[in-house]
Amino acid sequence: LNERVPEAEPNDEIGQLTRSINELLERLEASLNREKQFTSDASHELRTPLSVLRGTLEVLIRKPRTSDEYVEKIKTSLATIDRMSATIDQLLALAREEKGKNLVKEELELITFLEEIVDEAAVEHNRKIIFQSQSGVPIYVKANEKSLQMILSNLIQNAVKYSPQDSEIVVKTGITHALPFIEICDRGAGILGEHLDKIFDPFFREKSVVDQLIPGTGLGLAIVKKLAQESGIKISVSSEKGVGSTFRLDLPIS
Numbered sequence: 001l002n003e004r005v006p007e008a009e010p011n012d013e014i015g016q017l018t019r020s021i022n023e024l025l026e027r028l029e030a031s032l033n034r035e036k037q038f039t040s041d042a043s044h045e046l047r048t049p050l051s052v053l054r055g056t057l058e059v060l061i062r063k064p065r066t067s068d069e070y071v072e073k074i075k076t077s078l079a080t081i082d083r084m085s086a087t088i089d090q091l092l093a094l095a096r097e098e099k100g101k102n103l104v105k106e107e108l109e110l111i112t113f114l115e116e117i118v119d120e121a122a123v124e125h126n127r128k129i130i131f132q133s134q135s136g137v138p139i140y141v142k143a144n145e146k147s148l149q150m151i152l153s154n155l156i157q158n159a160v161k162y163s164p165q166d167s168e169i170v171v172k173t174g175i176t177h178a179l180p181f182i183e184i185c186d187r188g189a190g191i192l193g194e195h196l197d198k199i200f201d202p203f204f205r206e207k208s209v210v211d212q213l214i215p216g217t218g219l220g221l222a223i224v225k226k227l228a229q230e231s232g233i234k235i236s237v238s239s240e241k242g243v244g245s246t247f248r249l250d251l252p253i254s
């Protein structure tokens with residue numbers, strides 16, 4: 001694949017054709033390289049906790065322990081297994097092709113739908129989350145409820161995870177230029193400008209969050225991007241390091 005068709009006469013039709021073929025080969029190569037990288041990153045992501053697990057069990061078997069020590073080691077091992085399961089679930093979500101039946105769109109009223117999601121998330125994360133609607137009238141959209149729910153729960157979870165416990169999180173909705181939108185705003189760590197297009201790549205995490213040992217796999221936003229694409233939702237982000245981030249969803253017209 002890394003070979004190219006030689007371009008003999010750059011200006012004639014054959015020259016143009018060979019250029020197109022070469023461009024196609026380049027794109028194919030880039031896509032295969034991305035897949036290779038993904039497989040290698042995914043294996044690494046699972047191999048690391050597996051090695052930790054193996055180490056723990058080997059130490060346990062080497063010499064007898066008190067029952068308290070056994071319980072403690074088994075508990076940490078179970079937590080490692082749970083984290084690996086969560087990673088596998090995310091990898092499957094990323095690999096799954098939602099076609100036909102699974103992506104049936106229903107009519108949803110956005111304000112009621114979001115109020116419910118925000119209330120549930122506030123309880124789940126034990127965090128105050130403010131909901132604001134800029135529309136005085138109901139907003140009807142056609143969407144796949146499960147996909148939209150998953151997109152929102154990932155974005156709200158990130159807002160919670162990457163901002164201080166007492167800082168404000170706001171979920172907004174409204175209509176601009178006749179199109180419904182949803183925004184999730186936090187006053188947290190923010191994201192470096194140069195990383196704004198990378199955060200949707202599988203396994204990408206900013207160094208600062210890795211250094212702070214904030215748990216995560218770097219798969220959440222890749223799943224969000226895939227679900228949004230499948231549903232025709234445009235996702236954008238604006239952020240400033242140390243100030244906060246706003247993730248915006250522009251929904252297709254009902």
Ligand code: ADP
Nearest residue numbers: 158159162190199205206216217218219220221
């Ligand atoms: P994870 O949260 O598991 O690391 P994501 O794919 O959800 O994975 O996010 C990728 C990265 O984008 C995060 O590791 C973090 O560096 C950055 N990020 C995402 N959301 C936010 C946010 N609301 N505030 C600051 N950084 C964020």
